[in-house]
Amino acid sequence: MKGEKTMKTSPIRLVTITIIVAMLIISISALSVSAALNNPTITVSNSSGTTQNSYLTSDSVYARIAANGNGQKDIRVYVVTIVPSDGQALSDFRGSYTSATITSTSKTMQVWAAPLGEGTYFLVLDWGANGIYSSSTDKISSSFSVTAVTFDTSLRVECTPTAVDTSGVMQTTITGCLTLSDACTGVAGKTISLSYYDGSQYNSIGSATTSINGIYSLVWNVPIDLPNGLYIVRAEFSGDSEYEFSEGFTNGDTGLLVLPEYSYGALVALVACFGALIVFKKRTSLQKSSTN
Numbered sequence: 001m002k003g004e005k006t007m008k009t010s011p012i013r014l015v016t017i018t019i020i021v022a023m024l025i026i027s028i029s030a031l032s033v034s035a036a037l038n039n040p041t042i043t044v045s046n047s048s049g050t051t052q053n054s055y056l057t058s059d060s061v062y063a064r065i066a067a068n069g070n071g072q073k074d075i076r077v078y079v080v081t082i083v084p085s086d087g088q089a090l091s092d093f094r095g096s097y098t099s100a101t102i103t104s105t106s107k108t109m110q111v112w113a114a115p116l117g118e119g120t121y122f123l124v125l126d127w128g129a130n131g132i133y134s135s136s137t138d139k140i141s142s143s144f145s146v147t148a149v150t151f152d153t154s155l156r157v158e159c160t161p162t163a164v165d166t167s168g169v170m171q172t173t174i175t176g177c178l179t180l181s182d183a184c185t186g187v188a189g190k191t192i193s194l195s196y197y198d199g200s201q202y203n204s205i206g207s208a209t210t211s212i213n214g215i216y217s218l219v220w221n222v223p224i225d226l227p228n229g230l231y232i233v234r235a236e237f238s239g240d241s242e243y244e245f246s247e248g249f250t251n252g253d254t255g256l257l258v259l260p261e262y263s264y265g266a267l268v269a270l271v272a273c274f275g276a277l278i279v280f281k282k283r284t285s286l287q288k289s290s291t292n
């Protein structure tokens with residue numbers, strides 16, 4: 001008898017249950033509508049998604065994009081040097097933007113591969129990928145800087161031969177090597193300026209370009225009117241955005257020695273002595289033959 005009573009459901013209770021079920025259905029559907037990806041953020045990061053705001057030109061830049069909800073969203077990431085104003089058409093510093101589709105609440109993606117250009121930049125998240133910056137939907141990252149990788153260099157120079165004579169050999173080959181200071185790695189494709197010191201200033205000899213292993217070579221036609229003496233030869237690399245300035249000098253052993261030439265008078269005297277010697281030898285042999 002007790003069971004019969006509990007089996008009965010009053011009309012009021014039935015209505016209440018129906019209302020509750022209906023409300024539940026409405027709230028679930030409302031929840032699914034509001035669950036689309038929203039509230040995005042963009043962070044400049046490394047490949048693991050950790051925030052990074054300083055880069056070298058040899059690095060790559062990644063972006064960590066986070067959002068709430070679920071579903072998917074097409075996006076573009078622009079690299080810019082100036083924060084865009086509202087409603088402005090977006091233009092990428094690199095020439096083209098990076099596009100992607102976000103399908104989860106967090107994504108780390110490469111947006112700029114090495115080599116990077118030096119400067120200060122921002123990333124713009126174009127949420128919905130329409131190419132127009134809208135401050136209400138799009139996001140701008142904090143700024144990040146890119147600086148050049150620089151290497152210290154060493155430069156060597158020597159002359160072969162180390163002596164020239166204005167009445168004989170008047171060419172010397174200037175050779176050397178441009179390398180990294182902390183390794184024996186040659187630096188290729190760099191211009192080396194060569195000059196010699198005349199006692200008061202350096203005078204240009206010419207320039208040569210380093211080969212794949214950092215070696216350069218230049219044949220110098222030594223000016224015939226260069227006064228006798230020992231000349232220091234200098235090699236100079238002016239440096240660039242990647243490699244530091246360096247210079248090298250010949251020393252007493254490798255510097256160029258211009259030897260004193262025989263003057264015309266001295267040469268005549270030498271020829272006269274040699275001639276006298278021949279005459280003397282001839283006479284002696286004649287004397288010997290006559291006594292025999």
Ligand SMILES: [Ca+2]
Binds near residue numbers: 128129130
């Ligand atoms: Ca937009």
